[in-house]
Amino acid sequence: MSESELLDRGYAEVMRRCIATAQAPHYTELAASLGIPLAEAKRLIHELVALTPGWVHPGTDLLASFPPFNLQPTQYRVAIDGDQRWFAQCGFEALAIRWLVPGKHVRIDAPCLCCGDPMVLEMIDEMITTIDPEGMVGYTSSEVGGDPATRPFR
Amino acid sequence: MNLFRSEEHARNWDGYEEEMASSIRHVTEWADIFSNSYFRQRGRSDFVSWTRSDAGMAAFAQFRRLAQS
Numbered sequence: 243m244s245e246s247e248l249l250d251r252g253y254a255e256v257m258r259r260c261i262a263t264a265q266a267p268h269y270t271e272l273a274a275s276l277g278i279p280l281a282e283a284k285r286l287i288h289e290l291v292a293l294t295p296g297w298v299h300p301g302t303d304l305l306a307s308f309p310p311f312n313l314q315p316t317q318y319r320v321a322i323d324g325d326q327r328w329f330a331q332c333g334f335e336a337l338a339i340r341w342l343v344p345g346k347h348v349r350i351d352a353p354c355l356c357c358g359d360p361m362v363l364e365m366i367d368e369m370i371t372t373i374d375p376e377g378m379v380g381y382t383s384s385e386v387g388g389d390p391a392t393r394p395f396r
Numbered sequence: 397m398n399l400f401r402s403e404e405h406a407r408n409w410d411g412y413e414e415e416m417a418s419s420i421r422h423v424t425e426w427a428d429i430f431s432n433s434y435f436r437q438r439g440r441s442d443f444v445s446w447t448r449s450d451a452g453m454a455a456f457a458q459f460r461r462l463a464q465s
């Protein structure tokens with residue numbers, strides 16, 4: 243298997259697991275899914291993270307964030323077709339989860355970091371069906387899109 | 397990269413930095429930006445290779461341009 247094929251298959255498998263279960267695979271599970279040695283799967287986890295704005299828990303091989311999902315809880319609770327099991331990496335990535343689940347109802351529940359009061363977004367594909375409160379905004383204190391040197395196509 | 401109930405709430409957040417005030421946009425505007433092909437294509441089986449294609453690079457460049465404008 244070529245390196246690019248391995249990256250494609252690894253990325254797709256991790257994403258598939260995140261969508262299906264709200265959990266990322268351990269590298270031993272990834273090895274089994276892809277039919278590759280454990281050491282190669284362990285290296286692959288770190289290579290995939292380096293290609294994305296995701297991360298492993300510091301000092302481990304455990305996926306903690308694989309955008310748009312977060313494997314650790316965040317304030318962005320995500321329900322897909324009424325099943326609230328997922329968390330979004332951030333408020334902006336929460337807006338992109340719908341593209342991974344075409345035709346499904348995506349609901350984001352989050353508290354406002356300023357006051358703690360609730361906010362709700364509901365989406366299906368192209369349609370945003372609920373914005374509560376209507377004046378909801380996004381804000382970031384860091385550069386969106388990150389440093390170009392960290393992009394996969396650098 | 398967080399959501400707030402209003403611009404006033406974003407500005408009153410203890411993590412607010414005035415130098416990034418231009419990033420305060422209505423959630424529908426951020427939703428449009430995160431509708432870029434880069435996000436829509438994440439489910440494909442060759443996503444990493446696609447990000448390195450002309451189409452993938454163009455999509456990400458467009459995303460950055462819109463997000464940082």
